[in-house]
Amino acid sequence: MAANEPIDPRVRLAISQWPDDAPRGAVSTFCAEHGISRKSFYELRKRAKDDGPAAVLEPRTRRPNSSPSKFGDAIKEQAIAVRAALESSGLDCGPISVHDKMHAMGLDPVPSTASLARIFREAGVARREPRKKPRSAWRRFVYPAPNACWQLDGTEYILTGGRTCVILQLIDDHSRYAVASHVAWGETTEAALAVFDKAVAAHGVPQRLLSDNGAALNPSRRGYIGQLVEHASALGVEAITGKPYKPTTQGKNERFHQTLFRYLDKQPLAETLDQLQAQVDAFDHIYNTQRPHQGLPGRVTPLTAWEATPKADAPHPKPVRPLFERPAPRPRPAPVPLDLPAGTLVRRVTTAGTIGLDSVTYMVDRHHAFERVLVVPVGDKIVITDIDGEVLAEHTRPSPGTTYVGNGRPRGSRPKPEQLSPKP
Numbered sequence: 001m002a003a004n005e006p007i008d009p010r011v012r013l014a015i016s017q018w019p020d021d022a023p024r025g026a027v028s029t030f031c032a033e034h035g036i037s038r039k040s041f042y043e044l045r046k047r048a049k050d051d052g053p054a055a056v057l058e059p060r061t062r063r064p065n066s067s068p069s070k071f072g073d074a075i076k077e078q079a080i081a082v083r084a085a086l087e088s089s090g091l092d093c094g095p096i097s098v099h100d101k102m103h104a105m106g107l108d109p110v111p112s113t114a115s116l117a118r119i120f121r122e123a124g125v126a127r128r129e130p131r132k133k134p135r136s137a138w139r140r141f142v143y144p145a146p147n148a149c150w151q152l153d154g155t156e157y158i159l160t161g162g163r164t165c166v167i168l169q170l171i172d173d174h175s176r177y178a179v180a181s182h183v184a185w186g187e188t189t190e191a192a193l194a195v196f197d198k199a200v201a202a203h204g205v206p207q208r209l210l211s212d213n214g215a216a217l218n219p220s221r222r223g224y225i226g227q228l229v230e231h232a233s234a235l236g237v238e239a240i241t242g243k244p245y246k247p248t249t250q251g252k253n254e255r256f257h258q259t260l261f262r263y264l265d266k267q268p269l270a271e272t273l274d275q276l277q278a279q280v281d282a283f284d285h286i287y288n289t290q291r292p293h294q295g296l297p298g299r300v301t302p303l304t305a306w307e308a309t310p311k312a313d314a315p316h317p318k319p320v321r322p323l324f325e326r327p328a329p330r331p332r333p334a335p336v337p338l339d340l341p342a343g344t345l346v347r348r349v350t351t352a353g354t355i356g357l358d359s360v361t362y363m364v365d366r367h368h369a370f371e372r373v374l375v376v377p378v379g380d381k382i383v384i385t386d387i388d389g390e391v392l393a394e395h396t397r398p399s400p401g402t403t404y405v406g407n408g409r410p411r412g413s414r415p416k417p418e419q420l421s422p423k424p
Helices: 009-016 026-034 038-051 073-088 095-104 113-123 189-203 227-234 247-264 273-289 302-308
Strands: 150-158 164-172 178-184 208-211 238-241 345-348 354-357 360-363 372-378 381-385 391-396
Touching: 009 038, 026 038, 073 095, 073 113, 095 113, 150 189, 150 247, 164 189, 164 247, 164 273, 178 189, 178 273, 189 227, 227 238, 247 273, 273 302, 345 354, 354 372, 360 391
Parallel strands: 150 208, 208 238
Antiparallel strands: 150 164, 164 178, 345 372, 354 360, 372 381, 381 391
């Protein structure tokens, strides 16, 4: 008998009338002959004793007593209406966002996110998206506290008449809180300074400022320091950048742009920078205080995450040092005396503390590197002195074929002179 095939009514009748004094092994034989399990036999027999023989003649329905995933038309229409309201406002309208919004509105019952996804698919309002990597595979990095790091990035936007402007957005890495936004005609130094100063005035000084390598943001990788980096460094802020052509380093800000554009697409097209700035400010308020963020633990709002953890300590201002400093000029060497004895040679000590003479390298001392010395041949010896005549080294000329003559001391730094212990 197949697993899902119902038991024959005649077999059910025989089980309901099974005698209590049946011989040993009769149940196993009966089950084998009719292709049923002993478990089914005893379940039917117990039901016959509890509810009567007629209760086992027909199979029971397999429908569950309750269907939590089944909702009435009223709840389905309610969920679809909430989704439509979010979509018309330019906010996220996926199952998670609708689920959180229905909870915030105090509706009951609220379908699960899986049920909402099924309801939207059945209603034909779901937006199909390609399969993505599961979130468990992400390697997410977040700073431990607000103001530990801010992310700054700009994105272009088209006004009426086809005019292009730039929206600079500055967010906190830890809480995703939008600390400031600024609209300008281009990604200029003045605009970058304006949005940074606006955020500092409202929320304090961050420890780090992460941006891309744009000329107006952080051109340090191009070999010079921008005004924003210089201004931030004067406050003690460490300006850091992502790798070139790697926008994923500023991924939180890139995702922030998408959420902003979805909102602006549902608003009247701005004609001026002031109108667009007002729309961006309204979005920042909704984003920070009303919209649960799916990238935050517990799907709280950025404002809740911002206030949940104490802010990182403000950095201490430090003097700005140029990125590329010119080396300090070296002191000019002492002039070589003009009245040198005949045969005296002038050599310059190398960084290794040696001089060269007749294809032989002689060790002098590294402490005299870059200094000019006098080499005086005396018979089969050479004497090396400084310009004032103080003897620095004496060497015997080596046999032919030798190319290096040391100073007789072992390699390495000089040992420190022994000092007497102050204790008696």
